[in-house]
Amino acid sequence: MESTLKKEFSKKDVTRMRNLITGRSGDRTQVLAGYEKSKQDYEEGDVWEESGRIWTIKNGLKQTVSKQDDLKKLVVIPIACPNCKNAMKVDDINKKMYSIHGTCFDCVLEKEKNIRIEGKWEEYVKQNMNNNKNAELEDVEKALEEWLQERDSFMSESGEKEEWTTGNKKQAYEHIKQKLKELKNIDL
Numbered sequence: 001m002e003s004t005l006k007k008e009f010s011k012k013d014v015t016r017m018r019n020l021i022t023g024r025s026g027d028r029t030q031v032l033a034g035y036e037k038s039k040q041d042y043e044e045g046d047v048w049e050e051s052g053r054i055w056t057i058k059n060g061l062k063q064t065v066s067k068q069d070d071l072k073k074l075v076v077i078p079i080a081c082p083n084c085k086n087a088m089k090v091d092d093i094n095k096k097m098y099s100i101h102g103t104c105f106d107c108v109l110e111k112e113k114n115i116r117i118e119g120k121w122e123e124y125v126k127q128n129m130n131n132n133k134n135a136e137l138e139d140v141e142k143a144l145e146e147w148l149q150e151r152d153s154f155m156s157e158s159g160e161k162e163e164w165t166t167g168n169k170k171q172a173y174e175h176i177k178q179k180l181k182e183l184k185n186i187d188l
Contacts, residue, residue, distance in 0.1 A: 075099075083107045129188045137180050144180070148173045 015029045042048060047056045047065065054065040077095055081088050081104035088094050088104045097105045115124045152164050 081107055126188055133188060134184055137184055141177065141180055144173060144176055 012029045019025060019027045019029065040048075042055075042057055042062075044057050044060065047054060049055070056063055056065050077088055077090060077098045079088065080086060083103040084107050086104065086106070088098070093105045097103065097108045101108050101111075103111075112121075112124070115121055148169065152169070154162050154164065156162050
């Protein structure tokens with residue numbers, strides 16, 4: 001009778017039954033040769049690259065990271081203010097304040113009230129003006145770089161190639177870039 005049991009159950013079957021009885025149902029019963037994809041566990045906030053995409057885990061969900069994520073943060077305002085946790089109405093003033101300060105309008109008012117009480121209002125206004133000036137100058141600098149990359153020859157209606165250069169473009173670029181750098185260093 002013993003010999004019939006040995007023939008009916010292989011070592012793999014016995015191991016599988018033992019694993020089931022002891023509560024280890026996920027354990028393997030045999031080792032197979034071949035390719036096995038390595039699996040790595042990730043936690044909240046981890047960022048990794050897989051299959052040519054960048055991934056992260058936000059709120060327990062695996063999501064792709066795109067170039068537009070930073071833009072979405074500026075455009076889409078949250079339901080509650082990150083600072084005071086009060087509900088944010090979706091109106092023009094809250095949208096503007098959230099895109100600038102990252103908080104609701106009421107929090108901005110409170111912050112600016114405290115700055116006035118501390119007597120640092122003039123410094124705060126100057127800092128904001130300088131930040132705005134520098135942002136505008138960076139936009140001009142980007143437009144200048146695009147201008148440098150533009151081609152200076154065009155085809156006319158008659159099919160002739162026209163050259164529209166009137167001087168040294170690279171030299172003008174360097175001169176304007178130097179002036180922009182000087183303007184950035186001037187405080188308002």
